[in-house]
Amino acid sequence: MLPLRSRRGRGRPPWPRRPERLRRIGVQLQGSAxxxxxxxxxxxxxxxxxxxxxxxxxxxxxxxxxxxxxxxxQVEQLSGGQRPRLSIAVR
Known part of the structure; x- marks a missing residue:
């Protein structure tokens, strides 16, 4: 695995931090409450x-x-891909 600083997004390095790029990044975990x-x-x-x-x-x-x-x-009937989409809808 490459160090984070060497990765590129859309051909550009992620560093230095740029607010306009950070607003486009998100994380959605599979687990929910x-x-x-x-x-x-x-x-x-x-x-x-x-x-x-x-x-x-x-x-x-x-x-x-x-x-x-x-x-x-019921949520228990939703697939592993559908549950995160429900989480996104809640936000």
């Missing part, structure tokens, strides 16, 4: 209610992350 028994829609609705976000936006977020067809599935 979701309730396994709630549906994907219920997870988003619960967080949305706490943040003042309505059901219309919840449905938009499910569509945005490609989970509209899984909205009624």
């Amino acid at each position: 979701f309730s396994e028994r709630l549906t994907a829609r219920d997870q988003l609705s619960t967080v949305g209610a706490l943040c003042g976000i309505g059901n219309t936006r919840v449905e938009e977020m499910l569509t945005l992350v490609g989970l509209e067809g899984k909205a009624a599935d």
Whole structure:
């Protein structure tokens, strides 16, 4: 593995730190703190209610992350690739 300082992103070194580049970098871990028994829609609705976000936006977020067809599935039924997308929708 190469040292981090020698890696290049889009042909440019990551150092020195440039805020415009850092805003485009993110990490999404596979683990989550979701309730396994709630549906994907219920997870988003619960967080949305706490943040003042309505059901219309919840449905938009499910569509945005490609989970509209899984909205009624319990989190425990989602695949390892679908769970991180649900996490992204929550953010």
